[in-house]
Amino acid sequence: MFLHQVAHYLPEQVVDNEHFTKLNGLSDEWIVQRTGIQLRRKAASAENSHSMGVEAVKSLLDKIQIDISEIDLIVGATYTAYDTIVTLGHAVQHFIEVADIPVVTISSACSSLLNAVEVVEGYFAMNKASKALVITSEHNTGYYNETDTVSGHLWGDGAAALLFTKERVSDGDMEMRSLVTGGAATSGKATEAVVLRPNERGVIMPFGRDVFINACTYMPKASLTVLEKCGLTVEDVSYVLPHQANLRISMNVMNTLGLPEEKLISNIQYLGNTGCAGCAIGLSEHWSRFQPGDHIVITVFGGGYSYGAMLLRK
Amino acid sequence: MFLHQVAHYLPEQVVDNEHFTKLNGLSDEWIVQRTGIQLRRKAASAENSHSMGVEAVKSLLDKIQIDISEIDLIVGATYTAYDTIVTLGHAVQHFIEVADIPVVTISSACSSLLNAVEVVEGYFAMNKASKALVITSEHNTGYYNETDTVSGHLWGDGAAALLFTKERVSDGDMEMRSLVTGGAATSGKATEAVVLRPNERGVIMPFGRDVFINACTYMPKASLTVLEKCGLTVEDVSYVLPHQANLRISMNVMNTLGLPEEKLISNIQYLGNTGCAGCAIGLSEHWSRFQPGDHIVITVFGGGYSYGAMLLRK
CATH class of the missing domain: 3.40.47.10 (Thiolase/Chalcone synthase)
Incomplete structure (x- = not known):
């Protein structure tokens, strides 16, 4: 697709x-x-x-x-x-x-x-x-x-x-080469670290440290999984777009993957945590920057917990 | 499946x-x-x-x-x-x-x-x-x-x-023969007839009449679609389990399909409208009643609007 x-x-x-x-x-x-x-x-x-x-x-x-x-x-x-x-x-x-x-x-x-x-x-x-x-x-x-x-x-x-x-429409389309998602509700403080209970207090994050640790574990792991499925390594990656929750988490993910800061796409500095929209906004903001052959890894982590990674090729 | x-x-x-x-x-x-x-x-x-x-x-x-x-x-x-x-x-x-x-x-x-x-x-x-x-x-x-x-x-x-x-596990399993779903947000008062806005007043249904009309239109239509896809007619139907919103809607659906009241499965009388759980609770309540060869149509309609039908065979 x-x-x-x-x-x-x-x-x-x-x-x-x-x-x-x-x-x-x-x-x-x-x-x-x-x-x-x-x-x-x-x-x-x-x-x-x-x-x-x-x-x-x-x-x-x-x-x-x-x-x-x-x-x-x-x-x-x-x-x-x-x-x-x-x-x-x-x-x-x-x-x-x-x-x-x-x-x-x-x-x-x-x-x-x-x-x-x-x-x-x-x-x-x-x-x-x-x-x-x-x-x-x-x-x-x-x-x-x-x-x-x-x-x-x-x-x-x-x-x-x-x-x-499902089929290519134009030369500028990106191919979705691989995608994995997973729930991780069995890990750490998954069911209480970030919650939004509409009948109670709205969105709160009482256990930020636990979110940090698990985000920094699951996002690199999921990124490597989608690369492996395509027979690629981190050396083939042009850009990484991690969930925009915290710049320190994003830097940690890049560090774990052994990738330089220049390959990180980030908008948290000026948009904050925009939830599940953050990575999609980032893709939109940088769309014209991607060149034919570029591989972009989008990797996400969220409350619950839940995680995933997707490999796109321009 | x-x-x-x-x-x-x-x-x-x-x-x-x-x-x-x-x-x-x-x-x-x-x-x-x-x-x-x-x-x-x-x-x-x-x-x-x-x-x-x-x-x-x-x-x-x-x-x-x-x-x-x-x-x-x-x-x-x-x-x-x-x-x-x-x-x-x-x-x-x-x-x-x-x-x-x-x-x-x-x-x-x-x-x-x-x-x-x-x-x-x-x-x-x-x-x-x-x-x-x-x-x-x-x-x-x-x-x-x-x-x-x-x-x-x-x-x-x-x-x-x-x-x-995906595969049959036991003789008692029901085969899912056909399934259609659809949004109908372009119909009637779809975007205001039933709403649940957590930051406002919770669940309300200001346009019940519009819900009634659309529910009575979409559920029979969707039911016929899943039957047709399997080369069946209403005469092959053993039971119908419509969304449990209102007994009058359920009776209207049976009437439109030309099916007798005995083939209707209903729990709204003693459970009220239990939302998307209603039909599934009904399936559970009547599970032992279904005989090999029985065809059961589950058909649903909801706010938004949205609808669907599924054909199961015991």
């Missing part, structure tokens, strides 16, 4: 570290040192994970070389749902006005991008679809407590839309 | 119509006439959609003829998530202690049972899994407003767990 195009949407409001200094007494230096985050985006009061997802799709429409009416599958991905019954996928179906196609919305926390792509891979394998929209969207500020000094300063909002096709 | 077994869990507390008479002035006769509902179950304060899903899996373990360690895929389904990061699927993975298998949780509202089965079908088609747990669980009373006279009296809680396998 192929990734034909990707586009993203970011809300306008920019929140700097000074905001959290005033609010919680956390200094810019303290935040940057621990997370790499300098800025993040915050959705306006009329925005939500569905509206941002639709905006990303609007942006995608300007870029694609097929007619939107040919879309035959929609998979939404979010853990910050605006509506869990009229889901993100349904909001997008309503917008693109394509009736009677499978529509589903998933969550495996921050790893959902790759879980969504794997669901698409399944529909393609069954011949039940051949042109699929994947929409990742997170409205973290809709569920966070910004006065939480442990994790309130981490979160940002944003969305991205990706168009996957 | 085959359905090897199914089990369910219902919370202990029973809520009768008199409760809503006292609370909202709705008479037993009024409720029964419009919905068919006489009783429903309500989760205890320590219960939630995850704990009920785990209880259903516990019950399943007593019935299955394979070792739980062989499970290689978990798909959770709920629109009433206890936690959207540590999802229902992760809660079940944590319980069964099987590491490094794909885990994903989905929502397409009340139709999610069939969307989850279709995700499993995809993993089987890719050869990425061969023994999958599907868990449907709804904690409607965690998100409802019982003083809402429009829909407060409709909702019940419950969960079911199903084990699907």
